[in-house]
Amino acid sequence: MHKSLVRAIAPVLFAVLLLAVLPGCAVKKPVADADLAAPPNDAARQTQPESGALEGSAPDDAELLADGQALEEPDATELTPQEQQALESDPGISFELDERDTDEVRAYFTYYTHKGRKNFEIWLKRSERYLPYVRRVFAERGLPHELVYLPFVESGYNTTVRSRAGAQGMWQFMPFTGKKYGLHVGWWLDERNDPYKATHAAADYLTKLYGDFGDWYLALAAYNAGEGRVAKAIARSGCDDFFELSQMKQNRTRAGRRLYYLPQETRHYVPKLMAVIKIVRNLEALGFEKPDWSGPDAVASVQIPPRTDLRALARQLDMSWDEFKAHNPAFLEAGSHPDKHSTVYLPDEARAAQATAWATGKGFKEFTGYYSFYKVKSGDSWYRISNRVGVPISVLKHYNNVSSNLIRPGQVLKVPGKGAAGLTAERIKKQKGTASSTRKSVRQLAQSRSNYVIQPGDSLWAVAKKYNTTAASLAAANGIGLKTTLKVGQRLYIPDQGTLAAKQTRKSAERAKTSISYKVKSGDTLYSIAKRFGVTTDAILTWNNLSSPRIYPGDSLKLYQ
Numbered sequence: 001m002h003k004s005l006v007r008a009i010a011p012v013l014f015a016v017l018l019l020a021v022l023p024g025c026a027v028k029k030p031v032a033d034a035d036l037a038a039p040p041n042d043a044a045r046q047t048q049p050e051s052g053a054l055e056g057s058a059p060d061d062a063e064l065l066a067d068g069q070a071l072e073e074p075d076a077t078e079l080t081p082q083e084q085q086a087l088e089s090d091p092g093i094s095f096e097l098d099e100r101d102t103d104e105v106r107a108y109f110t111y112y113t114h115k116g117r118k119n120f121e122i123w124l125k126r127s128e129r130y131l132p133y134v135r136r137v138f139a140e141r142g143l144p145h146e147l148v149y150l151p152f153v154e155s156g157y158n159t160t161v162r163s164r165a166g167a168q169g170m171w172q173f174m175p176f177t178g179k180k181y182g183l184h185v186g187w188w189l190d191e192r193n194d195p196y197k198a199t200h201a202a203a204d205y206l207t208k209l210y211g212d213f214g215d216w217y218l219a220l221a222a223y224n225a226g227e228g229r230v231a232k233a234i235a236r237s238g239c240d241d242f243f244e245l246s247q248m249k250q251n252r253t254r255a256g257r258r259l260y261y262l263p264q265e266t267r268h269y270v271p272k273l274m275a276v277i278k279i280v281r282n283l284e285a286l287g288f289e290k291p292d293w294s295g296p297d298a299v300a301s302v303q304i305p306p307r308t309d310l311r312a313l314a315r316q317l318d319m320s321w322d323e324f325k326a327h328n329p330a331f332l333e334a335g336s337h338p339d340k341h342s343t344v345y346l347p348d349e350a351r352a353a354q355a356t357a358w359a360t361g362k363g364f365k366e367f368t369g370y371y372s373f374y375k376v377k378s379g380d381s382w383y384r385i386s387n388r389v390g391v392p393i394s395v396l397k398h399y400n401n402v403s404s405n406l407i408r409p410g411q412v413l414k415v416p417g418k419g420a421a422g423l424t425a426e427r428i429k430k431q432k433g434t435a436s437s438t439r440k441s442v443r444q445l446a447q448s449r450s451n452y453v454i455q456p457g458d459s460l461w462a463v464a465k466k467y468n469t470t471a472a473s474l475a476a477a478n479g480i481g482l483k484t485t486l487k488v489g490q491r492l493y494i495p496d497q498g499t500l501a502a503k504q505t506r507k508s509a510e511r512a513k514t515s516i517s518y519k520v521k522s523g524d525t526l527y528s529i530a531k532r533f534g535v536t537t538d539a540i541l542t543w544n545n546l547s548s549p550r551i552y553p554g555d556s557l558k559l560y561q
Contacts, residue, residue: 077114102243104271105278112279113286120279123156124291130157130170130195136297141203142550144216150202150223152276153269159195159329168192169329171202181205188337194330196299196345211537211549214525217242217270225266233261242270300352301345304359308336312365313344316358317351335367371399376411389415442479450491458486467494520555533559 112120134148154172155161162168166175169192175185181201183191191197209219212227221242222230239245246267249258260267283290304313311334314324325331327345336342346352358364374389382405386393397403399414452463460482464471475482477495486492518529526549530537537549543558551557 077110079110079113102271104268105274108268108272108275109278112275119156120152121288123152124283124288127152127157128291128293128295130159130199131291131293132295132297133196133299134199135293137199137203141207143203143206146273146277147206149276149280150220150273152280153273160193169198170195171198173198173201177205184337186337188333188335189330189342190332191330194343196301197330197343207549211526213240214527215240215242220270220273221246221262221266224269225263230262230266237261246270299345300347300349301343302352302355302359303341304336304344304355305364306336306340306342307338307366307370308342308359309365309367310334310336310344313355313358316363317346317355319351333367333369335369338370371414371416374413374415376407376409376413378409380407380409382407385413391415439479442477444479446478446493447491449493452492452494454486454488454490454492456488458488460484460486463492463494469495514561516559516561518557518559520551520553520557522553524551524553525549526551529557529559533561535559535561 130151131148134151135145138145138148151157151170155170157170159170160168161170161172163172167173168175168178168190171192173181173183173192175192178185178192178198178201181204183194183197183201185192206219206223209222209227210216213219213222213230218230218234218240233245234240236250237245237248239248246260246262249260252259279286279288310324310328310331311321314321317324321334327347331342336344344355346355374385376385382393382396385407386396389396395416396413399416452467454463460471460474463486464474467474471482474492474494475484478492516533518533520529526537526540529551530540540546540557540559541549543560
């Protein structure tokens with residue numbers, strides 16, 4: 001190789017080797033990678049808010065989309081001295097980490113105080129009704145005060161906004177996560193839209209995430225992207241600092257560009273919240289009208305019976321339907337849940353008392369939109385009627401209390417409305433799924449406790465006779481059917497056999513464990529302790545009979561290894 005060529009490329013080779021040996025978490029801003037991966041005009045855009053929705057949480061500025069104004073990239077607006085002072089102010093974040101000012105924080109701060117100012121004013125006004133309640137709940141749960149501003153980022157304090165990914169409500173719960181944290185998501189009721197119940201669910205979820213990660217910035221990232229995705233990013237990158245992790249890229253590429261460990265929305269999620277906090281703490285200096293957050297931190301509510309006609313209730317309370325819906329955005333139809341009591345929120349205690357008297361007394365009116373009637377015609381069949389009314393055959397039979405496939409002209413059938421039909425179909429499916437899940441669980445348990453290996457010539461009846469039990473009992477204990485063909489080498493659990501050996505095995509396993517007593521130090525979290533000793537946070541909670549991941553310096557924890 002020519003000497004001059006070697007001299008020319010030597011610095012480049014040295015830089016590449018240096019980058020290869022540097023620890024991942026030490027590279028806070030891989031500018032070189034960004035320049036290599038991005039088109040010439042894209043470097044600036046990476047530090048600006050982006051529009052659109054990403055899977056896992058709210059759309060990026062869902063409320064701007066809901067208000068009909070897409071989030072635009074901010075221009076190079078010069079900040080006034082007052083705005084610059086507010087941007088540089090201490091947000092007072094009690095997340096036990098130093099405040100990080102980033103280009104993303106500046107970008108969102110500039111946007112919300114200029115191009116997005118009108119929408120931010122709408123958010124502030126809308127928050128007057130709910131923020132006092134959120135503040136009280138979070139204070140009672142010991143959560144950082146700054147988290148009461150998280151709905152600004154999620155939804156702009158809009159109780160009914162829906163993301164393109166399917167997240168719903170003020171706290172932008174996905175259906176699975178909402179159900180996991182106690183919210184009903186169904187045909188007649190979607191409690192993700194209930195700002196009060198959803199607030200308690202959000203407090204539960206945030207508490208759990210902090211217990212998992214021991215760091216509020218990572219917990220917030222997990223709230224946006226899901227705990228699995230953030231945990232995987234930490235494991236793959238070897239970095240557990242949010243701000244450094246958000247700048248790191250994988251070795252994988254897409255369309256010629258290296259991929260970040262965290263999705264773009266998640267990388268900007270925490271900076272967006274920090275920008276919101278800085279604005280809220282400096283509203284007067286920035287010229288915003290300060291909202292009235294001195295309102296009540298409780299809400300009047302009443303439990304109403306199943307099948308309540310909600311329009312009739314609204315009329316009884318001298319409320320328009322729109323006014324009633326504004327207080328009760330969780331109801332999807334004009335009737336309450338057909339099978340369970342529902343919570344109704346009202347402007348004051350007087351109306352709550354009036355609603356209780358109406359719903360439980362002679363004034364109660366049942367909602368009639370749950371079903372209609374169909375008269376069977378000549379040539380009809382269950383299949384044809386099912387297609388015509390859009391209701392599954394199993395649901396039609398259930399509502400009409402029949403099991404036969406026979407049907408006759410002139411017969412009148414009850415046809416449930418879409419909500420009730422969906423509810424019943426879901427219940428039938430759940431019952432079948434529960435039975436299947438139960439059998440699977442029994443099989444798994446039987447395998448873990450198995451104490452007999454099938455020999456040539458064995459059958460369920462032969463094994464049952466050998467151990468003085470019945471084939472039916474043996475099948476039930478193993479989650480299999482009476483006609484199941486047994487295979488040589490298959491393992492079965494035979495109740496009351498091998499019990500002593502199993503107990504001895506368990507005692508030996510317990511003796512093999514090493515018990516450790518650990519005293520909690522300042523700065524410790526359940527997550528950091530679990531990581532240090534190679535165990536799970538759930539295991540520590542179980543060993544110490546803890547119901548909450550909160551621990552304090554001086555606490556003594558029992559650990560096993």
